[in-house]
Amino acid sequence: MTQLTRLSQSATSPSDASAQVSSAAVSSASSTVSRNASKRAALAGALLLGASLSPQAMAQDSFSVCWSVYAGWMPWEYADTQGIVDKWAKKYDINIDVVQVNDYVESTNQYTSGNVDGCAMTNMDALTLPAASGVDSTALILGDYSDGNDGVMVRDGDSIESLKGREVNLVQFSVSHYLLARALDSVGMSERDLTTTNTGDADIVALASNPDTQAVVTWNPQLATLKDMPGYTEVFNSSDIPGEILDLMVVNTQTLKDNPDFGHALVGAWYEVMEKMKAGDEAALTQMADAAGTDLAGYQSQLAATHMYYTPAESVAAFNAPGLKDTMQHIADFSFAQGLLGEGAPDSGFIGIETPAGVIGDEGNVMLRFDPSYTAALADSQ
Incomplete structure (x- = not known):
C-alpha cells in the first residue's frame, strides 16, 4: 500500500516559485509534501515580501487559491476536478482557480507574496509565515485538526x-x-x-x-x-491536545473584505465535498486517495486520525469555542520562543490574533483573524 506522507521540503524563494503557479502546476499523484517547513528560511524571505506588499485590494472577479497534498486538504482536489468550485464561483459570478503546488513552503510563499489569494495551511504556519510577514490574513475555513496523526x-x-x-x-x-x-x-x-x-x-x-x-x-x-x-x-x-494542530484555508483579509462572494463560494464548495465525505462516498474518497498517491485504505487510515469538521455547524462551534483562543496563545508562545515571529518581536503578543472569544496580543497589530461568519452564513442557509 502506497503511503500518504507529509514530506518536509526546503524553502523555495517566492520569486522562483511564482513562475510555477498556474493551473498547469498540478503535480503528479506521487508527489509528497508537508505541512511543515524550514521556518527560519521561509520567514526571512517572506518578511522581505511582506514589507513591499500593498495593504489595499479592490473588487475583482477572478481569484486563485493553492493547496498541497495532505489528508485534510485533498477535498480541494476533488472540488476542483469535479467542477464543484466552478459551480459555486459561477453562482456568485466570479472565477476561482484552484492550484496544487507540489511544495508546502512554496505554497505559503505564493500566498505571502500575493500571487494567490488563499492557501491551505496550519494555524501555526498562518501565524509564523504570512502574519509574521505583515500580511493580514483570515482563517476562512477551519477544516480539521490532527487527532492522533x-x-x-x-x-x-x-x-x-x-x-x-x-x-x-x-x-x-x-x-x-x-x-x-x-x-x-x-x-x-x-x-x-x-x-x-x-x-x-x-x-x-x-x-x-x-x-x-x-x-x-x-x-x-x-x-x-x-x-x-x-x-x-x-x-x-x-x-x-485536541483542536490545537488545525488545518485551515487562509485568505487575504483585505481581498475577502472587498470581495465577500469569494469567501462564500469557497465555503460553499468545501462543504459540498464534506457532505460527500461524511456520507462515505467511496468514489469521492477513492479519487482523493488516488490524487494523494495512496489507496482508499491508506487514505481512510489518515482520516481516522484526523478530526474533520464535516458540517458548517461543527466548524462554527470550533471557531467559537473558547479553547481556540487558548490554543493560539500556546502557538504564539511557542513561536516566539523559537524565534519564529521575527527578530524584532519583543514578546509572544507582538502579532495580534483575533478570535471570536477575543484578541490575543497586540490589538493594534492584528495580522491573523479567525472568522466564522462565512461558515455560519452557510449553516444558517441549510
Whole structure:
C-alpha cells in the first residue's frame, strides 16, 4: 500500500516559485509534501515580501487559491476536478482557480507574496509565515485538526518523563516540535531537559531503526511504522491536545473584505465535498486517495486520525469555542520562543490574533483573524 506522507521540503524563494503557479502546476499523484517547513528560511524571505506588499485590494472577479497534498486538504482536489468550485464561483459570478503546488513552503510563499489569494495551511504556519510577514490574513475555513496523526515515540520508556536527558529526533520548528513542547509542558518539563536534533521526516524511519536512537517525534504514516517497531512506546500524541494542530484555508483579509462572494463560494464548495465525505462516498474518497498517491485504505487510515469538521455547524462551534483562543496563545508562545515571529518581536503578543472569544496580543497589530461568519452564513442557509 502506497503511503500518504507529509514530506518536509526546503524553502523555495517566492520569486522562483511564482513562475510555477498556474493551473498547469498540478503535480503528479506521487508527489509528497508537508505541512511543515524550514521556518527560519521561509520567514526571512517572506518578511522581505511582506514589507513591499500593498495593504489595499479592490473588487475583482477572478481569484486563485493553492493547496498541497495532505489528508485534510485533498477535498480541494476533488472540488476542483469535479467542477464543484466552478459551480459555486459561477453562482456568485466570479472565477476561482484552484492550484496544487507540489511544495508546502512554496505554497505559503505564493500566498505571502500575493500571487494567490488563499492557501491551505496550519494555524501555526498562518501565524509564523504570512502574519509574521505583515500580511493580514483570515482563517476562512477551519477544516480539521490532527487527532492522533502526530506522536512522540520513546525507546525503552513508557512516559514523557522518560525523555529526560535523551536526544529527540524531529523536524525542527514544525508541528512535531510544537507537539513535543506541549508534551513536556504537560508534566512540568521543558526542552532544557533534553536535546532536540533536526531530522528530515524522510529519514525518521531509518533513523528510528538504529538502536542508538532514543526518541522520535513524527506524523503518519511514519508514526504507524514506528509503532510496529519493537522497543518503542507512544507517550503522547495530538489526540492529547485536541483542536490545537488545525488545518485551515487562509485568505487575504483585505481581498475577502472587498470581495465577500469569494469567501462564500469557497465555503460553499468545501462543504459540498464534506457532505460527500461524511456520507462515505467511496468514489469521492477513492479519487482523493488516488490524487494523494495512496489507496482508499491508506487514505481512510489518515482520516481516522484526523478530526474533520464535516458540517458548517461543527466548524462554527470550533471557531467559537473558547479553547481556540487558548490554543493560539500556546502557538504564539511557542513561536516566539523559537524565534519564529521575527527578530524584532519583543514578546509572544507582538502579532495580534483575533478570535471570536477575543484578541490575543497586540490589538493594534492584528495580522491573523479567525472568522466564522462565512461558515455560519452557510449553516444558517441549510
